Amino acid sequence: MVICKPSQPFLQIRNSCKSSRPPSKDKVVVVLGATGTGKSRLSINLATRFHGEVVNADKIQVYEGLDVITNKITDEESCGVPHHLLGFMNPAADFTSTDFCDRASSALASVVERRRVPIIAGGSNSYIEALVDSKMHGFHSRYDCCYLWLDVSMPVLHQVISERVDVMVDKGMVEEARQYFNPNGDYSKGIRRAIGVPEFDYYFRVEAFADEETRTRLLQKAIYDVKINSCRLACRQLEKILRLRNDKGWNIYRLDATDALQKNAKESSKAWKELVLEPSMKIVNKFLTTPGPNIYTNKVPTLTAMAASIR
Structure with missing residues (x-):
């Protein structure tokens, strides 16, 4: 839950008087x-x-x-x-x-x-x-x-990510991804790059022809892939932050x-x-x-x- 409270204004007042100090940023x-x-x-x-x-x-x-x-x-x-x-x-x-x-x-x-x-x-x-x-x-x-x-x-974050994906499924993630399914689509551009879209491609391709057991298995596999790719993204993001701090200062x-x-x-x-x-x-x-x-x-x-x- 986000905690909302009335804002406390912060105003940066620039000094109009001449000074030897450089202008504030x-x-x-x-x-x-x-x-x-x-x-x-x-x-x-x-x-x-x-x-x-x-x-x-x-x-x-x-x-x-x-x-x-x-x-x-x-x-x-x-x-x-x-x-x-x-x-x-x-x-x-x-x-x-x-x-x-x-x-x-x-x-x-x-x-x-x-x-x-x-x-x-x-x-x-x-x-x-x-x-x-x-x-x-x-x-x-x-x-x-x-x-x-x-x-x-990372162990805690991976669990959080897994649980968040489950919540997203309950909120309609699969149907949302279905809206962007295109057999000839390009998953390297635009919003279709988002984790949670390409992972369902194969499931959408075969669901009309597969039996119920196969559809269930493929759907669970797609959801699992979303979780795995999200965890991999988190690891890459962590590495980037550490590089910005340790290498770039x-x-x-x-x-x-x-x-x-x-x-x-x-x-x-x-x-x-x-x-x-x-x-x-x-x-x-x-x-x-x-x-x-x-x-x-x-x-x-x-x-x-x-x-x-x-x-």
């Missing part, structure tokens, strides 16, 4: 994490408290349609927080990292112009990297960033949300507040009220150590 919060870790939840939590708006950085959620399969945030879950770059693209169109940089840069400028805090959230880390490194849009010269990373141990603050995702509903809400929300609010508040970039850092295990921990 606008502030951007970036929420990173693998699929299923709670990025949308945290971004909305922060937006409701810091007068923010969310800029979607998921390259599949930019497309219109497949709301269940792409796990788009609902109107109720958004708590009235404006979301940009969400569900606006033609499902058949191609949306590249260059397109994302152009659109996201415009969205950030719009949010800042209205004196709100932009919060970039999404799992397409290569798109976020492209935006931050973009010389064309001068990201580094315009913005200081606070990077928050929602981390969850991004100053990323790690928040361990493992306990918040594996406890029951009541305990989970308490753990989320204590382990994720409250530390995040302190970090973001300090970031927004202090001139300069993110001043926080914390030690993160290496890929080797993480791999050893899940054996």
Whole structure:
């Protein structure tokens, strides 16, 4: 459940007096994490408290349609927080990292112009990297960033992903995927790239000719493949975040949300507040009220150590 509370406006007031200091940059919060870790939840939590708006950085959620399969945030879950770059693209169109940089840069400028805090959230880390490194849009010269990373141990996250796929099936994932089935379709472009679409291709091809037992087996196999491919995506996303931090030197603050995702509903809400929300609010508040970039850092295990921990 997303916790909604009245926003506490944050306004960055520029000093119009002449000063020897360089002009201050606008502030951007970036929420990173693998699929299923709670990025949308945290971004909305922060937006409701810091007068923010969310800029979607998921390259599949930019497309219109497949709301269940792409796990788009609902109107109720958004708590009235404006979301940009969400569900606006033609499902058949191609949306590249260059397109994302152009659109996201415009969205950030719009949010800042209205004196709100932009919060970039999404799992397409290569798109976020492209935006931050973009010389064309001068990201580094315009913005200081606070990077928050929602981390969850892989065994727990894999279980969360599996359970989430089961919920998606109950919500109509199979019928949603059926709408995009095309025997001659291309699964390398547009929304049909989404995990949860190509996995059902063979099932849709043979279901009209197969007996009930075969249909059941193939359907379960397709659902299993969705789970496996989602878990593989999570691993790739984790590797990307670690590369951004360890190789590129991004100053990323790690928040361990493992306990918040594996406890029951009541305990989970308490753990989320204590382990994720409250530390995040302190970090973001300090970031927004202090001139300069993110001043926080914390030690993160290496890929080797993480791999050893899940054996």
